[in-house]
Amino acid sequence: MTVHQVDHLIVGAGLAGVEAAVGIAEVAPGAQVTLLSAESEIPYDRPPLSKGLWTGAVPEPTHPELPLGATLLQGRRAVHLDPAGRRVTDDAGESWQYGRLLLATGGEPRRLADPAERVIHFRTLADYRRLRELTREDSRVIVIGGGFLGAELAAALTLTGRRVTLLMPEPGLGARVFPGDLSRHLATEFTGRGVEVRGGTTVTGVRPSGDGVVVEVAGGAAIAGELAVVAIGIEPSTGLASRAGLRVEDGIVVGRDLATSDARVYAAGDVARFPDAARGVMRRVEHEDHARHSGRQAGRNMAGAGEPYGHRPMFYGDLFDLGYEAVGDLDSRSRTVAAWRTPFREGVVFYIGDGVIRGILLWNTWNRVDRARDLLGAPAPPGSALPDLAGDGTP
Numbered sequence: 148m149t150v151h152q153v154d155h156l157i158v159g160a161g162l163a164g165v166e167a168a169v170g171i172a173e174v175a176p177g178a179q180v181t182l183l184s185a186e187s188e189i190p191y192d193r194p195p196l197s198k199g200l201w202t203g204a205v206p207e208p209t210h211p212e213l214p215l216g217a218t219l220l221q222g223r224r225a226v227h228l229d230p231a232g233r234r235v236t237d238d239a240g241e242s243w244q245y246g247r248l249l250l251a252t253g254g255e256p257r258r259l260a261d262p263a264e265r266v267i268h269f270r271t272l273a274d275y276r277r278l279r280e281l282t283r284e285d286s287r288v289i290v291i292g293g294g295f296l297g298a299e300l301a302a303a304l305t306l307t308g309r310r311v312t313l314l315m316p317e318p319g320l321g322a323r324v325f326p327g328d329l330s331r332h333l334a335t336e337f338t339g340r341g342v343e344v345r346g347g348t349t350v351t352g353v354r355p356s357g358d359g360v361v362v363e364v365a366g367g368a369a370i371a372g373e374l375a376v377v378a379i380g381i382e383p384s385t386g387l388a389s390r391a392g393l394r395v396e397d398g399i400v401v402g403r404d405l406a407t408s409d410a411r412v413y414a415a416g417d418v419a420r421f422p423d424a425a426r427g428v429m430r431r432v433e434h435e436d437h438a439r440h441s442g443r444q445a446g447r448n449m450a451g452a453g454e455p456y457g458h459r460p461m462f463y464g465d466l467f468d469l470g471y472e473a474v475g476d477l478d479s480r481s482r483t484v485a486a487w488r489t490p491f492r493e494g495v496v497f498y499i500g501d502g503v504i505r506g507i508l509l510w511n512t513w514n515r516v517d518r519a520r521d522l523l524g525a526p527a528p529p530g531s532a533l534p535d536l537a538g539d540g541t542p
């Protein structure tokens with residue numbers, strides 16, 4: 148068996164893995180960095196897969212750049228980790244002895260049991276290409292899941308002329324995140340745009356039917372379409388870490404330096420459960436900004452920087468002509484106070500818990516992210532008074 152010696156090994160070449168390579172190069176220029184990527188594509192950004200690539204705003208997939216000298220092995224999955232021997236084995240039978248290791252393995256889409264062939268559990272560029280190839284204008288596509296991804300895909304597919312049925316158990320879109328009135332309003336807005344929104348619908352199975360699929364839902368109804376797209380969340384890819392005996396609790400547990408329970412092994416991005424210094428809780432974040440910043444920080448620390456990860460991640464999304472940016476914890480069960488300039492079209496929503504501001508949603512409200520970050524953890528104003536977010540007297 149071939150055994151390669153590398154200073155830094157990165158498993159997973161998504162946003163976090165690539166940024167880690169950049170972070171290593173910043174602190175230790177010239178250090179050897181090897182990335183193992185289970186995907187056969189060169190690294191790419193995922194966010195355009197559910198928005199700009201459909202509308203043409205992003206004409207081609209975009210690719211983050213690896214630093215000079217980093218070695219990327221595509222289509223190579225790490226299958227075994229031996230932390231005591233500091234060794235990773237991949238599915239080509241090669242072994243990698245590392246000085247420091249980063250697990251940036253992201254997550255896998257939650258799957259339906261026994262899905263039919265024309266069902267796409269959407270996550271990758273390959274999934275995007277397949278969805279484009281198998282559908283055309285006028286195709287009836289059934290989107291399962293009304294969270295961030297399902298809502299974005301429903302909007303993007305509708306904008307390209309596909310006929311979309313959107314199924315979700317909740318009454319509105321983004322129900323776990325957006326306040327109830329906004330979530331329900333989005334269902335109405337999507338309906339007005341031509342999406343057949345079926346809230347309160349729980350999918351029990353999908354079976355093949357002719358050239359398409361039939362989605363069965365609780366209560367006995369069946370909905371036919373040419374293809375079903377599943378967007379019901381992800382499970383963090385922790386298998387390698389847990390089999391190796393690293394601490395895993397819905398994510399690979401890391402400290403403030405992003406090191407795991409083994410000091411030579413780090414984790415970042417969607418897969419990492421990290422201490423949120425501002426809130427004093429452990430959490431996992433499945434968003435681009437966190438993947439980039441935690442990846443960069445993990446890389447820097449692998450190379451010896453010894454810096455705590457204290458970034459307050461933001462996230463964003465596009466729904467037809469509506470867009471948002473957000474910071475902190477957006478939990479629709481929290482108390483929320485909204486300041487709408489135009490109801491449900493432009494405004495700011497504050498999420499409040501234990502008397503402090505926990506999260507801020509900027510709805511079609513731009514260039515406020517830094518100020519919003521500063522307000523996280525600040526005492527919530529009494530009643531429905533709102534902080535001056537714009538710095539000009541308006542929230």
Ligand SMILES: Cc1cc2nc3c(=O)[nH]c(=O)nc-3n(C[C@H](O)[C@H](O)[C@H](O)COP(=O)(O)OP(=O)(O)OC[C@H]3O[C@@H](n4cnc5c(N)ncnc54)[C@H](O)[C@@H]3O)c2cc1C
Binds near residue numbers: 158192253
């Ligand atoms: C369609 C889509 C749209 C999105 N839009 C937004 C958005 O608008 N805003 C936002 O903030 N966030 C968005 N996100 C979320 C954001 O893209 C993710 O948070 C981010 O990509 C996570 O990066 P990551 O590197 O941690 O994980 P991933 O991107 O999942 O990368 C992990 C990589 O590791 C590989 N891997 C796993 N196991 C192994 C192994 N054993 N060996 C080798 N390789 C392995 C995987 O194949 C994968 O390529 C979106 C996500 C998707 C899917």
